[in-house]
Amino acid sequence: MNVEIDGQCWRMRMVLLLLMLLTGPGNVWAATVFPPVGNLQPFKTLSVYSSLDVDVSRPLIEAFQNENPGIAVRYEDLQSLEIYERIIRETDAGKQTADLVISSAMDLQVKLVNDGYAQPVPQVAADNWPDWASWRDTAFGLTFEPSVIVYHKPSFDGLPLPKNRAELIDMLKTDEEHYYGRIATYDVERSGLGFLFLARDREHNRDIWDLITAFGGAGVKLYSNSSAILDRVADGRFVLGYNILGSYAQSWASRKPDLGIILPEDYTVVMSRIALVPEAAADPELGRQMLAFLMSARGQTIMAQDVKLPALHPEISGENTASAMRKKFGAQLRPISISPGLVVYLDQVKRARFISKWNEALQIK
Numbered sequence: 288m289n290v291e292i293d294g295q296c297w298r299m300r301m302v303l304l305l306l307m308l309l310t311g312p313g314n315v316w317a318a319t320v321f322p323p324v325g326n327l328q329p330f331k332t333l334s335v336y337s338s339l340d341v342d343v344s345r346p347l348i349e350a351f352q353n354e355n356p357g358i359a360v361r362y363e364d365l366q367s368l369e370i371y372e373r374i375i376r377e378t379d380a381g382k383q384t385a386d387l388v389i390s391s392a393m394d395l396q397v398k399l400v401n402d403g404y405a406q407p408v409p410q411v412a413a414d415n416w417p418d419w420a421s422w423r424d425t426a427f428g429l430t431f432e433p434s435v436i437v438y439h440k441p442s443f444d445g446l447p448l449p450k451n452r453a454e455l456i457d458m459l460k461t462d463e464e465h466y467y468g469r470i471a472t473y474d475v476e477r478s479g480l481g482f483l484f485l486a487r488d489r490e491h492n493r494d495i496w497d498l499i500t501a502f503g504g505a506g507v508k509l510y511s512n513s514s515a516i517l518d519r520v521a522d523g524r525f526v527l528g529y530n531i532l533g534s535y536a537q538s539w540a541s542r543k544p545d546l547g548i549i550l551p552e553d554y555t556v557v558m559s560r561i562a563l564v565p566e567a568a569a570d571p572e573l574g575r576q577m578l579a580f581l582m583s584a585r586g587q588t589i590m591a592q593d594v595k596l597p598a599l600h601p602e603i604s605g606e607n608t609a610s611a612m613r614k615k616f617g618a619q620l621r622p623i624s625i626s627p628g629l630v631v632y633l634d635q636v637k638r639a640r641f642i643s644k645w646n647e648a649l650q651i652k
Contacts, residue, residue, distance in 0.1 A: 318361045318362060318363045319341045319361075319362045319363075319364070320359065320360070320361055320362075321348050321349070321352060321359060321360040321361075321362065322359050323352065323356060323357055323358060323359045324352050324353060324356035325356060327356055327357050329357075330357050330358060330359050331357060331358050331359070331570065331573060332358070332359045332360070332361055332570075332573075333358055333359070333360050333361070333386050333387065333570070333573040333574070333576075333577055334361045334363075334384075334385045334386045334387075334568075334569060334570075335360060335361065335362045335363065335385055335386065335387045335388075335389065335577070336363050336365055336370045336373065336374070336384075336385040336387075336388045336389075336390075337362065337363070337364060337365070337370075337388070337389040337390070338364075338365060338366065338367045338370060338389065338390045338391050338392065338560075339364070339389060339391075339560065340364055341362050341364045343594055343595075344362065344594065346589050346593035346594055347580075347581065347586060347589055347590065347593075347594060348360050348362060350580075350585070350586070350589050351577055351580045351581075351586070354580065354585075355576065358573065358576075363385070367390045367391055367392030367395060367479060368392070368395065368479065370388055370390050370392075370395075371390070371392065371395040371396075371398070371399065374388060374399055374404055374565055374567075375399075375402075375404060377567060378404055378565065378566060378567040382567065383567055383568070383569035384565045384567045384568060384569070385565055385568065385569075385574075386564065386565075386568045386569055386570050386571060386573045386574035386577070387562060387563075387564060387568075387573075387574040387577050387578060388405075388562065388563050388564075388565060389429070389560055389561070389562045389581075390560065390561060391480060391532075391558065391560050391561075392479050392480075392483075393483060393558060393559065393561055393623060393625065393629050394479070394483060394629040394630055394632070394633055395479070395633075396426055396561035396563060397422065397426055397561070397625060397626070397627065397629040397630055398629075398630045398633055399563065399565075400422065400423060400425045400426045400563060401627060401630060403566060404565060404566050404567075405425050405426065405563040405564060405565055405566055406425065406564055406565070406566045406568070406571060407423060407424040407425045408424060408425065408427075408563075408564050408574075408575050408578060409424045411424075411427070411575060411578055411579045411582060412427060412582055413582065413583075413584075413600060413601065413602070415601050415602075416582070416599075416600075416601070417599070417601070417609075417622070419622050419623075419624040419625060419626075420559055420599060420622070420625060421625060422625045422626055422627075425563055425564075426561050426562075426563050426625050427561065427562050427563070427578065427582060427625075428559030428560070428561055428599055428625055429559060429560050429561070429562055429581055429582065429587075429590065429596075429599060430534070430558075430559050430560045430590065430596045430597055430598065430599055431557055431559060431597040431598070431599045431608070431609035431612065431622070432532055432533055432534045432557060432558050432559065432560070432596065432597055433533040433550055433555045433556065433557045433597075433612070433620065434484045434487075434530050434531065434532065434533065434555065434556040434557070434558065435530075435531055435532075435533040435536050435548050435549060435550055435551075435555070436449070436455070436527060436528065436529055436530075436531070436548070436549040436550075436551060437516070437517060437520050437527065437528040437531050437536050437539075437540075437546060437547065437548055437549075438520065438526060438527045438528075438546075438547045438548075438549065439520050439521070439522075439523045439525065439526050439527070439545055439546070439547070440544075440545050440546070440547045441523060441545055442469075442523060442526040443526070443547075448547075448549060449549070450549070450551070450552045451551050451552045451553040452492065452495070452498050452551060452553055453553070455498065455501075455529075455551075456497060456498055456501045459501045459502070459504065459505045460501060460504070463504065463505060465526075466505050466526060466527070467505055467506045468505075468506040468508065469505075469524070469525045469526045469527070470502060470505050470506070470507045470508070470525065470526070470527050470528075470529070471507065471508040471509070471510060471515075471516045471519065471520070471525050471527070471528045471529070472502065472507060472509065472510075472516070472528065472529040472530055472531075473485075473509070473510060473511070473516075473530060474509035474510060474511055475641075475642065475645055476642055476645075477509075477511040478510075478511045478512065480513075480532060480558075481511075481530065482632065482638075482641075483558065483623070484530040484556055484558070485530065485645070486631075486632050486641065487556045487621070487623055488530070488556065489641075491554045491556070491621055492553070492554070496644065496648045498529075499645060499648035499649060500648045500649070500650075502529070502649065503648060503649035503650045504650075507649070508525070513531055513532050513535040513536070514535070516528040516531060517531065517535065517536060517539045517543075517546065520546060521539060521543035521545060521546040522543075522545075523545065530556075532558070533548065533550075533597075534595065534596050534597060536548050537595070538595055550616060550619065550620075551619075552619060553619075554619060554621045555616065555619050555620050555621060556621050556623065557620050557621060557622040557623065558622075558623050559599060559622065559623065559625070560596070561625060562578050562581060564578060582600065583600075584600055584602060584603060587599065587600035587603045588600075588603055588605075591603060591605055591607040591608055592605070592607070595607065597609060597612065
């Protein structure tokens, strides 16, 4: 009896010691810790800041560790703005920061690179990695996620679905009573992803404000996240949601049969989660190692099949991949290029003008 209790105490002390080593004093519960496979000793610790939920990322982390059993992973699930601000704060204070950063905020990731907060990682990508999906051998796209229209299938029973933005405008103007108060999209003042998608809309469609004006006339509801919109469209409270991240929509649709998805035929914007190794990384070689795995055929296959995010690797086949979507939708897909153009609207003056135009089109005072 005493031996068992002592054994339990010893194991508990070891777990706490491991957590303290991985997270630092006074910050034991700030991160999810993945101990090295088999609790190998000694081990190295890879630190990751990511906007992707830790439970969603788990298959990738565990597969990486199985290939690298001497590595523990300290994973912090943060909002994209938190990641951006933390990298800058820690670097400017002369401290070490994460070894790898993964974020859906494409503009903020590119700004980190542009401002010198990330380091080049040459020869990490596949030779035929898309040109638009990397910049300066420093910022690398990992996924291929379209912006879609979601709709409530029963609400369109016997009615034509809008295949493009012009048809969507006509639909809203033709039957205002049916759609009033039952359309939703991101609030671009509170949602970085919503702002990113609308800014790309403006690049591809100079008349996009006509659609936003139609939304305003239809009493559009605005939200800062995808889940709130998908939940309301799936159960019929709303009939349609615009510019929703397709990977989230697909996940919901797999559980909610009344939720439908449309990729607009005039053009479909595609975003990519960007990974980079910070300039002040504690162990940049570990960051490079994890990044190489995430961009490998093995890592990208897990990304598509287990994480359920469309994989970007050009040699990966299967339904949930860029190559499959390219084959099906062709030039309709418009990937957001990882380039300095992404930081244009981070300029406060330009951003304020854009939001003012948004409010004007919605007729918000």
